Amino acid sequence: MAINKFLFHAGRKFRILVSVMIEYPKEFIKMLKKANSVAVLTGAGISAESGVPTFRGKDGIWKNFSAEELATVDAFMNNPERVWEWYLWRRQVMSGVSPNPGHKALAEMEKLFDDFTLITQNVDGLHRQAGSNSILELHGNISLNKCLECSRPFAGEISLERGELPKCECGGKIRPDVVWFGEMLPRDIINKAFMASERAELFFSIGTSALVHPAASLPVTARQSGAYLVEVNLDPTPLSGFADLAIHGKAGEILPGIVKLINELRDEPKK
Numbered sequence: 001m002a003i004n005k006f007l008f009h010a011g012r013k014f015r016i017l018v019s020v021m022i023e024y025p026k027e028f029i030k031m032l033k034k035a036n037s038v039a040v041l042t043g044a045g046i047s048a049e050s051g052v053p054t055f056r057g058k059d060g061i062w063k064n065f066s067a068e069e070l071a072t073v074d075a076f077m078n079n080p081e082r083v084w085e086w087y088l089w090r091r092q093v094m095s096g097v098s099p100n101p102g103h104k105a106l107a108e109m110e111k112l113f114d115d116f117t118l119i120t121q122n123v124d125g126l127h128r129q130a131g132s133n134s135i136l137e138l139h140g141n142i143s144l145n146k147c148l149e150c151s152r153p154f155a156g157e158i159s160l161e162r163g164e165l166p167k168c169e170c171g172g173k174i175r176p177d178v179v180w181f182g183e184m185l186p187r188d189i190i191n192k193a194f195m196a197s198e199r200a201e202l203f204f205s206i207g208t209s210a211l212v213h214p215a216a217s218l219p220v221t222a223r224q225s226g227a228y229l230v231e232v233n234l235d236p237t238p239l240s241g242f243a244d245l246a247i248h249g250k251a252g253e254i255l256p257g258i259v260k261l262i263n264e265l266r267d268e269p270k271k
C-alpha cells in the first residue's frame with residue numbers, strides 16, 4: 001500500500017506497471033484483461049463494513065442466537081411470533097444501513113464485463129441499493145414476505161402489536177421470504193447460479209465462510225469448469241487453498257482497488 005501511495009505522484013503508467021507486477025500475480029492480471037464472463041459469490045462479509053452482522057466468527061449471529069429456534073420451518077410452526085420478532089429486529093437493523101465501497105465496486109464491475117452475474121447469499125438487498133442489476137439472491141430477501149403454504153407474495157405490514165399475524169388468502173401463515181435451514185433454494189435461481197459458475201472465466205468468492213451448501217459448491221464448480229478462482233476474505237477459509245488467488249483483507253478496501261485496476265488495464269495502450 002505504501003508503494004501505491006508513493007507512486008500516486010509518479011505518473012500513471014508507472015503506477016499501473018507496479019500494481020500489475022507487485023500486487024497481483026500475472027495470471028490474475030491476464031484474466032482481468034481477457035475475461036468476458038465473470039461470476040461473483042458474496043456472503044455476509046461484504047455487508048459487514050455496512051454494519052450488518054455476519055453469521056459465524058467471534059461476533060457472529062449464530063454465536064448469540066440459535067438457528068434451530070429461529071431459522072427453520074419447525075421453529076416457525078412452533079412459535080411464529082418469536083421468529084417474526086427476530087426477523088423484524090433484523091429488518092430494523094438492515095433498514096438503517098447503506099451499501100459500502102465493496103457493494104459499490106461490484107456494481108461498477110458489472111458494467112465492465114459482457115457477461116456478469118452477481119450471486120449473493122445475503123438477504124439485505126444492499127447489492128441492489130448499490131446499483132447492481134444482475135443479481136441472483138440465493139437465500140431470498142428479508143424485506144419480502146410470502147405464504148408458508150402457497151408461497152404467494154404478501155405485501156402487507158407485519159406487526160406483532162396487533163396480536164394476530166396476517167394470513168394469506170389461502171389461510172396459510174405469512175413468513176419472511178428467506179431460505180431457512182433444511183429448505184431447498186429456489187430452483188430457477190440456483191440453476192442460473194450454477195450455469196453462471198460453469199461458464200465463468202473468472203470467479204470471485206467474497207466475504208463468505210464457504211461452509212453453507214449449495215452456495216459453497218459454486219466456486220468449486222467454477223474452478224473445475226476452468227475459471228480462475230479468486231477469494232477475497234478477511235480470514236482464510238476452506239476455499240483459500242483451492243483458490244488460484246486468496247486475498248486477505250476487507251472487501252470494501254480490496255474491491256475498489258480491483259475495479260480501478262481493471263479500468264487502468266483497459267486504458268493501457270495496446271501493443
Ligand code: APR
Nearest residue numbers: 043044045048054055056121207208209233234235250251
Ligand atoms: N471483508 C471480507 N470478508 C469479511 C469481512 C470483510 N470486511 N468481514 C467478515 N468477513 C468474512 C469472514 O471472515 C467470514 O469468512 O466473511 C465471512 C462471513 O461468513 P459467514 O458469517 O459464515 O457468512 P456467510 O458465508 O454469508 O454464511 C452463509 O449461512 O447462516 C447462513 O443463511 C446464512 O447466508 C448465510 C449462510
